[in-house]
Amino acid sequence: MRVIGAVPAIVGVDDFKQATHAQLDEAEDDTTLMAYLAAAQAVVERATNRPLGAREVEISAQLPGPVSRWWFPCAPVGAISKISYDVGDGAVDLGAESFRLRFAHDEPQIDFELGVFPYLAGQIEITVTATVGAADGDPSILTLTQAIKLVAREWYDAGISVGSEGSSGDLRLSFGARALIRSGIYKRPRVFARA
Structure with a gap:
């Protein structure tokens, strides 16, 4: 991260x-x-x-192939600004309609739309740009x-x-x-x- x-x-x-x-x-x-x-x-x-404290981060991860859900390595997550993936032939940006942030505060995860990744792809490298961290004054911290x-x-x-x-x-x-x-x-x- x-x-x-x-x-x-x-x-x-x-x-x-x-x-x-x-x-x-x-x-x-x-x-x-x-x-x-x-x-x-x-x-x-x-x-x-x-x-x-809220900050913008970039997280890279290797996936074994097309997945339907990916969990963040930290919590909480405020927003996702960009997701791209690479299967070896260049980066492809995903549109905001192809993923959804769920359970952002307790168990942040991204749900991907079916078919967003190439079906026969082997390993996929994703890069997620997001705002993470609890806001200053948040009672949970x-x-x-x-x-x-x-x-x-x-x-x-x-x-x-x-x-x-x-x-x-x-x-x-x-x-x-x-x-x-x-x-x-x-x-x-x-x-x-x-x-």
Whole structure:
């Protein structure tokens, strides 16, 4: 899954300071705290398969042949802007009438119209461009925003360094953080259903 554009920060620095009643080093700048929050958000999103904050992504997948349904690897999905497929002789864009997004919030999947893929095609590579992620303020992600705050605070207190891109080489999570993350995991039920 490739993100097109920026990943929105779901927890702001001021919100983090207020929520954690942080007694931060006065020399600590907001840029450092933003790096902790970005790293914590990346860990929570990766662990749960739930993007936090709406963003546009491009997802590529190999299908064994014509299928009737394909499940997204993450949830929720807001909208699909484009689907194309390639069977080796160039990409073909599907019209909006040839697919339908179903169960977008809980178990996002695409239903394809019968005959949309070439009947005798072997492997088919699809590329889906979609908006994924829960909107800021969505009550369904409250637990995961709490996990971000907890992880960022624990890493800050422990002095674990995170890079400027929000990546951390030493990922330590407390029992409480793991429990919050576990409560929000999206498990993809299936990858596809044959036509």
